[in-house]
Amino acid sequence: MSRPTAPPSALPSVRPTARPTVRPRIPHFSSGPCAKRPGYDVAQLDVSALGRSHRSALGKKLLGLACSETARLLKLPADYRVAVVPASDTGAVEMALWSLLGPRGVDMLAWESFGAGWVNDVRTQLKLGDVRQLEADYGHLPDLGQVDFSRDVVFTWNGTTSGVRVPHGDWIAAGRQGLTICDATSAVFAMDLPWPKLDVITYSWQKVLGGEGAHGMLILSPRAVQRLQSYTPPWPLPKIFRMTSGGQLNEALFRGDTINTPSMLCVADYLDALTWCDHIGGVAGTIARSQANLRAVEDFVAAHDWIDFLAATPDTRSSTSVCLRLDLPAERVRALAQLLETEGVAFDIGSYKDAPPGLRIWCGATVEQSDLQALMPWLAWGYGQVRA
Incomplete structure (x- = not known):
């Protein structure tokens, strides 16, 4: 992987992007326990x-x-x-x-x-x-x-x-x-x-x-x-x-x-x-939803040079636990994850404690693609906030 390559020290300032106006309806992107299915209501359980x-x-x-x-x-x-x-x-x-x-x-x-x-x-x-x-x-x-x-x-x-x-x-x-x-x-x-x-x-x-x-x-x-x-x-x-x-x-x-x-x-x-x-069509349906969710993140990553997948090659990218690395030092990555949680747009997306610093966004079938699409501009906004 060639991106991101900027060293963690002496980061140049960047102009923050505009604050997004659309929020994920369900901001639950934890990699376990994961988001409940769309339309879930505990009162509906037998x-x-x-x-x-x-x-x-x-x-x-x-x-x-x-x-x-x-x-x-x-x-x-x-x-x-x-x-x-x-x-x-x-x-x-x-x-x-x-x-x-x-x-x-x-x-x-x-x-x-x-x-x-x-x-x-x-x-x-x-x-x-x-x-x-x-x-x-x-x-x-x-x-x-x-x-x-x-x-x-x-x-x-x-x-x-x-x-x-x-x-x-x-x-x-x-x-x-x-x-x-x-x-x-x-x-x-x-x-x-x-x-x-x-x-x-x-x-x-x-x-x-x-x-x-x-x-x-x-x-x-x-x-x-x-x-x-x-x-x-x-x-x-x-x-x-x-x-x-x-x-x-x-x-x-x-x-x-x-x-x-x-x-x-x-x-x-x-x-x-x-x-x-x-x-929703059985396992074929859940696989399709997860792959569509991954594409939402892939589209965002392709458009921004400061973020990339931790996976070295596209064919090994997970479509569920999507791990991302940024051209930021570890403390600013953590600050970004905390900022997005404070804003109520993404909960529990910091990388696993033993993993390299980064973000981990769950893209499994129970997550709505529209929520991921709403989250992506917040990533860009948050990046500008913690790096500026």
């Missing part, structure tokens, strides 16, 4: 299960729907299984790492903080000996051609804190011997995923569908199930990680019989989001 046991017939029915409707809308292969699990995407990933890794060497891919966190867990908590780290700096991907698919492979599809995604699934070997474990929390329902090439897929409700926190989704291929039933890890497994009993898969888990008590209010909220997804 709360018939509140105050009822999640193990009642009604509770199991609704949790089962969360699994089956997810599979239907994502068009998963018929033999893939879907479960609601504890502790958001983090819990789902940890369940997979602790339950499945060990029989083979593992290639760990990391190009931002969450991928680096999985590397740390595998090395320092599971203490696996045969671990290869394929890493890249923020803005870049590791060399995907170096991945060895005779080994297990752990990677994020979309780097939420870097705005860098893998561009497609062609690099994943169809005839792989190991498992592919994919943290897809900010990619599911926003990007086209090659399901037959993925053995474990995890995500959380609060990302692309704008659901509430604390619950994760775990999707398993038949190859992952076979590993679970043929391999027993040498370390103790906490109860919330256990997916088998007596060497057999706990099939009830994948029909809504959760390991621990979920929030039935959050379940109602997720089912509402799935219904909205269905009404």
Whole structure:
């Protein structure tokens, strides 16, 4: 990337642009929890299960729907299984790492903080000996051609804190011997995923569908199930990680019989989001909305030389967690984010704490393109204010 290149010191003054008159109707651009769907009204939720046991017939029915409707809308292969699990995407990933890794060497891919966190867990908590780290700096991907698919492979599809995604699934070997474990929390329902090439897929409700926190989704291929039933890890497994009993898969888990008590209010909220997804054309509709939102930011960036994407190449730009860098020192970038929040036009758009200084604007499907288009002039105005 060649822009922005200005050093952070001795910034020349610029004439501020005019203060915009149009504001985003919904200024929620946080990368998690994310904006609620358009037209959301908590009063519209089906709360018939509140105050009822999640193990009642009604509770199991609704949790089962969360699994089956997810599979239907994502068009998963018929033999893939879907479960609601504890502790958001983090819990789902940890369940997979602790339950499945060990029989083979593992290639760990990391190009931002969450991928680096999985590397740390595998090395320092599971203490696996045969671990290869394929890493890249923020803005870049590791060399995907170096991945060895005779080994297990752990990677994020979309780097939420870097705005860098893998561009497609062609690099994943169809005839792989190991498992592919994919943290897809900010990619599911926003990007086209090659399901037959993925053995474990995890995500959380609060990302692309704008659901509430604390619950994760775990999707398993038949190859992952076979590993679970043929391999027993040498370390103790906490109860919330256990997916088998007596060497057999706990099939009830994948029909809504959760390991621990979920929030039935959050379940109602997720089912509402799935219904909205269905009404706008399913996953094709949510992908199209996210891509249109990215184009709104791309048009703005193309017209201003002081801002650019953190992603090094256009084909690796995230369409959800859009990360931007500016020709400003870190303290002025933070001042810009705070100014826009104070103005009430953009909440929670500062870069992640471990990422390079910049802005991170959520462009997932629940965000309206018109709100992003309204925000862009405020970015220009705010830039002029903090740089002048």
